[in-house]
Amino acid sequence: ARPKVGYFYTGKNALSMVTEQVSRIKVQDIQSVPVVVTSGTSAYDAVVTMFLEDVGSVFVVEPGGILAGVVSRKDVLKVAMGGSDLHKMPVKVLMTPMPKIVVTSPDEPVLTAAKKIIDNEVDSLPVVLLANHQGAKVYEVVGRLTKTNIARLFVELGEGRGGEQL
Amino acid sequence: ARPKVGYFYTGKNALSMVTEQVSRIKVQDIQSVPVVVTSGTSAYDAVVTMFLEDVGSVFVVEPGGILAGVVSRKDVLKVAMGGSDLHKMPVKVLMTPMPKIVVTSPDEPVLTAAKKIIDNEVDSLPVVLLANHQGAKVYEVVGRLTKTNIARLFVELGEGRGGEQL
Numbered sequence: 001a002r003p004k005v006g007y008f009y010t011g012k013n014a015l016s017m018v019t020e021q022v023s024r025i026k027v028q029d030i031q032s033v034p035v036v037v038t039s040g041t042s043a044y045d046a047v048v049t050m051f052l053e054d055v056g057s058v059f060v061v062e063p064g065g066i067l068a069g070v071v072s073r074k075d076v077l078k079v080a081m082g083g084s085d086l087h088k089m090p091v092k093v094l095m096t097p098m099p100k101i102v103v104t105s106p107d108e109p110v111l112t113a114a115k116k117i118i119d120n121e122v123d124s125l126p127v128v129l130l131a132n133h134q135g136a137k138v139y140e141v142v143g144r145l146t147k148t149n150i151a152r153l154f155v156e157l158g159e160g161r162g163g164e165q166l
Numbered sequence: 167a168r169p170k171v172g173y174f175y176t177g178k179n180a181l182s183m184v185t186e187q188v189s190r191i192k193v194q195d196i197q198s199v200p201v202v203v204t205s206g207t208s209a210y211d212a213v214v215t216m217f218l219e220d221v222g223s224v225f226v227v228e229p230g231g232i233l234a235g236v237v238s239r240k241d242v243l244k245v246a247m248g249g250s251d252l253h254k255m256p257v258k259v260l261m262t263p264m265p266k267i268v269v270t271s272p273d274e275p276v277l278t279a280a281k282k283i284i285d286n287e288v289d290s291l292p293v294v295l296l297a298n299h300q301g302a303k304v305y306e307v308v309g310r311l312t313k314t315n316i317a318r319l320f321v322e323l324g325e326g327r328g329g330e331q332l
Contacts, residue, residue, distance in 0.1 A: 022324040044247070051243045054287070073239035077217045080246040081210070111324040118318050121220070147313035152284050154320045158188040158277040 021157070027113050028106035030153050031127050031143035036061045039068045043079065043094040044086035046071045056123040059141050060095050067103070067126055067139040069095030103128045104145055114150050123147055187323070193279050194272035196319050197293050197309035202227045205234045209245065209260040210252035212237045222289040225307050226261050233269070233292055233305040235261030269294045270311055280316050289313055 035053045037046050039060050050058050050073065060069035075094050079086060104113040104125040113125060127143030201219045203212050205226050216224050216239065226235040241260050245252060270279040270291040279291060293309030 019324055019326045022320075047243055047246055051240070051247060054240075056239075056289075073222075073243065074217070074220075076246050077213055077239065077242055080213055080242050080252060081217060083251070085249070086246060111321065114317050114321050114324070118314070118321055123222075147317045148284070150317045150320055151280050151313045154188075154316055155277065155280050155284055158185055158280070160185045 022111055023109055025110045025153070026106065027104050027108050027110055027127055027145055028143070030110060030149045031106070031145050032149060034059050034126065034141050034144040036065070036141060037071075037091060038062075039092060041091050042087055043071075043089035043091050046091045046094060047076055047086055050076070055144075056146065057144070059126050059144070060091055061141055064131075064133065065140050065142075066131070066133055067098060067101065067128060067141050068092075069097045070101050070126065071095045072123060098139075101126065103139060105129065106142065110145075110150070110153065113145050117145075117147060117150070188277055189275055191276045191319065192272065193270050193274045193276055193293055193311050194309070196276060196315045197272070197311050198315060200225050200292065200307050200310045202231070202307060203237075203257060204228075205258060207257050208253055209237075209255035209257050212257045212260060213242055213252055216242070221310075222312065223310070225292050225310070226257055227307055230297075230299065231307050232297070232299055233264060233267065233294060233307050234258075235263045236267050236292065237261045238289060264305075267292065269305060271295065272308065276311075276316070276319065279311055283311075283313060283316070 035049060035055045036059045037049055039062050046058050057070055057072045059067060060071060062068050071091065071094050079094065102116050102120045102122060102125055104116060104127055106127055116125060124144055124146040126141050127145055128139035129142055131138050131140045201215060201221045202225045203215055205228050212224050223236050223238045225233060226237060228234050237257065237260050268282050268286045268288060268291060270282060270293055272293055282291060290310055290312040292307050293311055294305035295308055297304050297306045
């Protein structure tokens with residue numbers, strides 16, 4: 001028999017190949033470093049951090065990197081409209097607190113995490129590890145998954161570059 | 167010879183198929199409706215519109231839907247830090263004005279537009295048509311392409327649903 005060049009597909013189409021390709025990519029392959037402030041800081045410091053680091057969300061943490069809340073740019077819109085003094089406002093007033101935060105983990109497929117971002121209408125997810133802290137289950141923040149990470153992956157896959165890096 | 171089932175690939179890999187699949191998708195296939203304010207409005211009205219419509223950017227237009235500027239959430243961060251009174255500030259002070267705005271068009275490939283979003287570090291692009299206005303070349307705003315549109319497309323393609331809708 002003549003040797004086959006390339007490979008042979010039985011009934012698979014381009015979309016099922018996209019699905020297969022994408023399903024192997026994990027959050028840890030594309031995540032960014034988290035940008036955090038401590039829970040005792042002011043709302044002003046959180047907004048300055050968000051601006052200087054050029055991120056859409058900052059994570060508010062307790063000692064040990066334990067997730068306490070998330071401040072998004074949308075939270076800042078509310079304060080800007082209200083005309084409150086950010087210096088006098090604790091970050092805890094501005095943030096969305098646990099347990100209302102949608103999270104992901106390093107080994108979750110990017111596709112599942114991207115679906116969480118879309119379905120929950122958020123700009124980013126904290127990447128967390130489940131940990132024990134004084135007997136309670138808590139989330140330790142280890143990364144940040146954003147729509148930018150996903151858009152960049154889309155560009156890389158679309159340009160046929162994803163296979164080299166992932 | 168035995169009839170072939172499915173189809174036969176010579177040297178093509180999954181990534182080149184992703185590229186082919188994605189390269190056929192245009193901006194108009196996934197764009198959102200634009201959210202606009204007029205150039206005579208206040209910065210406060212632009213921020214309220216941004217909040218109520220739950221968008222990351224509003225486009226500032228002259229009569230006829232001609233693009234004059236873009237206000238992003240990042241612009242609002244600056245004002246929130248500075249403590250300026252949004253009511254007294256014209257939107258023109260807050261916005262990024264033309265010609266500094268990166269735009270896309272309905273028939274541009276999504277991949278090219280997504281690359282513009284990543285490379286220019288913006289959250290969205292106005293989708294525009296080139297028009298003549300009193301002898302000058304101007305952009306008429308017809309849509310909005312956001313990182314959310316791209317993340318949603320990524321999820322749809324990854325789940326093998328893109329082919330039905332696009």
